[in-house]
Amino acid sequence: DGGITQSPKYLFRKEGQNVTLSCEQNLNHDAMYWYRQDPGQGLRLIYYSQIVNDFQKGDIAEGYSVSREKKESFPLTVTSAQKNPTAFYLCASTPGSLNTEAFFGQGTRLTVV
Amino acid sequence: AQSVAQPEDQVNVAEGNPLTVKCTYSVSGNPYLFWYVQYPNRGLQFLLKYITGDNLVKGSYGFEAEFNKSQTSFHLKKPSALVSDSALYFCAVRHGSSGNTPLVFGKGTRLSVIA
Numbered sequence: 721d722g723g724i725t726q727s728p729k730y731l732f733r734k735e736g737q738n739v740t741l742s743c744e745q746n747l748n749h750d751a752m753y754w755y756r757q758d759p760g761q762g763l764r765l766i767y768y769s770q771i772v773n774d775f776q777k778g779d780i781a782e783g784y785s786v787s788r789e790k791k792e793s794f795p796l797t798v799t800s801a802q803k804n805p806t807a808f809y810l811c812a813s814t815p816g817s818l819n820t821e822a823f824f825g826q827g828t829r830l831t832v833v
Numbered sequence: 834a835q836s837v838a839q840p841e842d843q844v845n846v847a848e849g850n851p852l853t854v855k856c857t858y859s860v861s862g863n864p865y866l867f868w869y870v871q872y873p874n875r876g877l878q879f880l881l882k883y884i885t886g887d888n889l890v891k892g893s894y895g896f897e898a899e900f901n902k903s904q905t906s907f908h909l910k911k912p913s914a915l916v917s918d919s920a921l922y923f924c925a926v927r928h929g930s931s932g933n934t935p936l937v938f939g940k941g942t943r944l945s946v947i948a
Contacts, residue, residue: 726876751932751933753935753936755938760842760940761940762938762939762940762941763877763923763938765935768935770931778935808874810876810877812877812936814932814933816931816932816933817932818865818884818927818932818934819865819882819885820932821867821879821882822867822877822879822925822936824869824876824877825876826875826876827874827875829874
């Protein structure tokens with residue numbers, strides 16, 4: 721089945737650690753996105769990539785980093801510079817057509833312990 | 834910049850009654866509008882979209898939405914609510930010349946259907 725796979729589902733991080741969230745898609749989509757979800761704040765865009773080896777900052781990129789070495793993969797690293805990383809992280813992709821919806825993974829819940 | 838507003842944090846409705854979840858948008862030019870639903874600790878599921886054409890759009894699970902250009906609104910509706918419709922609903926807009934432009938989301942509306 722085609723889709724977007726995020727792993728792990730739950731992740732715990734100690735303060736000062738970097739952690740990497742995985743996002744893989746087998747939909748052959750060009751673009752991929754990372755959103756952060758906090759209660760009452762909706763989804764906020766962290767980074768997005770429209771093509772391999774290229775990516776752009778979203779509204780809340782500080783403290784995060786990404787790479788896009790392969791079309792299928794768009795990992796997100798939450799660095800120690802992100803002061804409040806506890807949140808639900810969602811990865812999405814789109815095929816490139818203006819009238820096509822975004823497809824989402826099942827999310828990763830990150831908790832700082 | 835494009836934006837979406839969902840004026841209600843919470844909507845309560847009795848099972849069997851009609852439901853409406855409100856959304857207004859702000860973009861320059863033609864909007865591409867979307868509704869998604871989210872169940873606890875899950876990703877977003879696509880419900881329906883407005884691209885062009887008929888102002889009444891039909892989607893999954895009996896949901897529909899009405900696009901109103903003069904009021905810049907795209908309200909989600911269902912004639913008869915089910916308890917299983919209880920979830921978090923997001924309205925989103927895309928505007929741009931590329932299909933790879935990110936979606937901009939509202940803050941979400943929590944729908945509670947009471948038996």
